[in-house]
Amino acid sequence: MKIWYLTSEFPPEFGGGIGMYVDQVSKIMARNGHEVTVFVRDTNSDKIEQPESNLRYIRFLHCQGTIYKTLGYWAALSYQYYEIVNRMLESGEKPDVIEIQEYGAIGYYILQNKLVGNKNLTKIPIIVHLHTPVFELSRINQSPQYKFPNYWVGQMEKFCMNAADFLVCPSEFLKRQIQNIAPNNPIEVINLPYCVDMKNYPERTYDSNTILYGGRTEYRKGIYQTIAIFEKLWLEGNTVKLRIFGGDPYFSPKATTLGEIIKKKYKKWIDLGLLELNNAIEPEKLDLEILKAKAVIVPSIYENFPYSCVTAMWLGTPMLVSRQGGQAEMVEEDGKCGLIFDWDNNDFKDKLEQLLSMTPEELKELGNNGRERIFSLCNIDKNVKLRETFYINSISNYTPKKNFPFINHDILKTELKAQEDSIKNMLSIIIPYYNLGSYIMETIESAVSSNYNDKEIIIVNDGSTDEESIKILEEIKSKYNFINVIDIPNGGLANARNVGVAASKSEYVTFLDADDLVDPTFYTKAIDVLKTYSNVSFVYSWVEYFEKGSGIWPTFNTELPYLLCANMLSAFSVVRRIDYLNYGKNRIIMEYGMEDYDGWIGLVENGYFGVSIPEALVKYRIRQDSMSRQFNPDMRFYLSEQVAIGHKEVYKKYGDEILNLLMQNGPSYLWNNPTFDNTGGVVNNSANSNTNIYGYKTELLRIANSKWGSRMVKLLFKLKINRLFQ
Known part of the structure; x- marks a missing residue:
């Protein structure tokens, strides 16, 4: 098969779970004989790379063209993806299937143009892969849900879910949370593939008194709530240490980052060495830190299928995970492959104390069982077969949509009151x-x-x-x-x-x-x-x-x-x-x-x-x-x-939603384009405006913690968007 993957994240410039997924799946599909092309934005130049047989990377310089004067960053980026893909199709190339992430709605204009008659796209099934959409991130992270441009990007994501020919995601949890957005488009669940080379890694020890968390200090990740539980133990005299490795994204309600809030609120425990906050580090270095920890926690209050859990289990790590996400599906059986707590039941402290009381032998058994479980769940050969079957079925079952996929499913059509003859x-x-x-x-x-x-x-x-x-x-x-x-x-x-x-x-x-x-x-x-x-x-x-x-x-x-x-x-x-x-x-x-x-x-x-x-x-x-x-x-x-x-x-x-739209964006007679920030009724349509260069504070801060982050930050400040960091 010829498979095209469209992603906004990809090594080495853009890190994150989406990039890791596309990196892994593109390689395993190429190594199994499929012709794979990855399309990804780039901050430096346009270039085509062929790292190995059957695998091609098409990197394009984003923020280019007049479209960035017309649309805000994410919408313009989506249009740029469409232009690039369409040029490839017009040149004679044609994939059997296209897979696009839902995050940021980068497939919006590909899907819209397909639906309104672009013949280059008509016969190609388009799959939308669900990671965690902006409309859910805004809600869970307590960000203003109705503020432009995030609100509109979320609406575009919802359209992508409805307009896609097929939907796929890695976890049953995410499927349950968002299937209602596209009720007529069933979501297929295929776990993520994973493999790591451990040949140079040292043996794990189980007598450490350290618990490790690897991930962003993001509200939905549950780490802020987790520290409050740890503080109860510290106040009781427990000396367990919590080490945190990850980026520190913007937290809207407090107009700062959670990391800064944590540093002030829990300064006492940081000074005592019981709480340690570290920046994100390279995956290989994080693996070594995981091997030195007693256990790893994944305490998210909303999660898809986190690679942090996959990696830790792959390394034979005892796990303590929340039930609110795909991490619970990985551990599956509480007490056998890890411990599972439920935020709704307030049993985190009990489960944490249970974990801390376990002997090295019990911890080793827990970690070994978890490793076997994740080896089976994310097995490369098994994953390839599942994806091949899914893609083949998508191709064979594909038919163009008969109804346009509007997102207002709650509006039913009123019967016509009067009929008149017309000339056809x-x-x-x-x-x-x-x-x-x-x-x-x-x-x-x-x-x-x-x-x-x-x-x-x-x-x-x-x-x-x-x-x-x-x-x-x-x-x-x-x-x-x-x-x-x-x-x-x-x-x-x-x-x-x-x-x-x-x-x-x-x-x-x-x-x-x-x-x-x-x-x-x-x-x-x-x-x-x-x-x-x-x-x-x-x-x-x-x-x-x-x-x-x-x-x-x-x-x-x-x-x-x-x-x-x-x-x-x-x-x-x-x-x-x-x-x-x-x-x-x-x-x-x-x-x-x-x-x-x-x-x-x-x-x-x-x-x-x-x-x-x-x-x-x-x-x-x-x-x-x-x-x-x-x-x-x-x-x-x-x-x-x-x-x-x-x-x-x-x-x-729609009174409540209208109120929120007006409160968060100002009077609507000043609106002109919801893909831009409309705060105060001022819309900047410049290609170099702050909204165009990068839509969200969280995204900027996340990139700043990547390998190429410092270079990006310098570029962004040069382009006068320092306001986004305030």
Whole structure:
């Protein structure tokens, strides 16, 4: 098989469990005859390496390209992965299967482009491998869950889980925690492979009075709670020593790191030598420290399948692990292959005292049993067979999705209240027109140039008063006999759109303002999506600004509750006419603007969702006198009130989430792009902005503890992102 792995972590630059997994699995699959390619970001250069037969590393320089001006770091990185993979596919290379991590949603744009019609990807099954997603890390680590960009990265991860053709993860624990995110996409569990060369390692001793913890001082890892238990023993006169090796990530509630909190709170025990905090060290050096310890603890309150536990058991170490994670699945039987405690039962201290009372012989038996258990569980040959079977089944059982994988599973589709006959495949392009004679001809030519042939154009003249604009409208009538011009008294944009739709008999309708432009392929691409997925109601694309402004506005698939706070698309949308007439009609009360936004909410709250094509296929003209430029704060507040009044029930349903989004990101009229940090309503779209270079404080600090961390830190400070460390 030809297998492609996409990862954000890989040796030597990026450490962590994801990198260790891809490093191990890529090698064992290549050594068993499969052609393996690993795609990974790099901080230095673009390069291709072939470390051994059948194995290729494609490293690319991240933070490159204009996409980093359009999207925040993780979203832009995802787009960069898509561009690189797509170029490889266009060059003629084709894998049998692609496996992508869920963390950071780096597969988002590969999956989105596949779903909206990229033919290079259509026949390739895409597997998403679950490690621990950002949306869970934020929740467990007590970070603000609704703050941009983390919130949106989490939403993108949820989309990846639903959009993947197949899901796999290493532990039953993680499967139980997040299967509900993608209820229609069952998660396969395959444990991680592992092997370590121990030929130069010394013999283990069992008479040490030291307990070792190897991992980050991260809240979810349980080490902070663990030290509190150890303190009880120290206060009772026990002299057991706790040694900690690992990075020290940012802890949001205290605006510092847990390591700093621990140093202050437990200074007494540090000074007495009973508590020792060390930075992360190389794996081989950590192995030697493990061999000198009485036991290793894995006390996580939420964990997937930690390599720290795998490694320690492989080294024959007596283990004390929590039940809250895959580590309990490794130990399996309490008292035989290790000891298992449960945070929910508050029995950690009892189990720790039981461990400390064991004789060297009992500890040796515990460690040997654990080694045999992990040898069996993570056996390389066994793991290869399991993965080969999984990949083969994924290839043979793969079929393209029939329904678009929206993430709002709780929104059920309301039945259509009224049905009307329509002309199959026909598209009506509705152009509301009011005194825009200076621009209308360019707009008409743009619409006429569309490569979608089965179309009509309806211009709704909303009582134009400008003589030149009326004259140009007459010229259009004489030049284009297939354009239907409807003259009505001035009633506003919302009314003009509704009149145009009512005059149409097409299956699809779309709106085009009289001064804007569309790409020749837009309507064809949008209707292809509508024909592919019956559960999609409307389709739109990214928007390019021109004339008095520039830049790209990236749009996203509609989802709640975000749409209830801020618009996710422009009026340039191709919509099923019958859906629009039932639930999306522009309400006349929205006379000052936001009428299209109000209509999209009406559709979505009734289960009629929209999909974004992630490329700029429409152009929005920035004019000094445009309708949106006339908005003032009070007008916006009034219109927002009308939106909420018109959709009371859905706002009630998501009230708590709306509150959190607004509290953590500021007023939504200042939002523009959730992939950036929007604190204070200021969004930096620069490719060198702090959000682009690296999305999260925890990620920065974790990298800082890697082999190449110091080099990265110098680079990051050079690029003026020192604020992230404050």
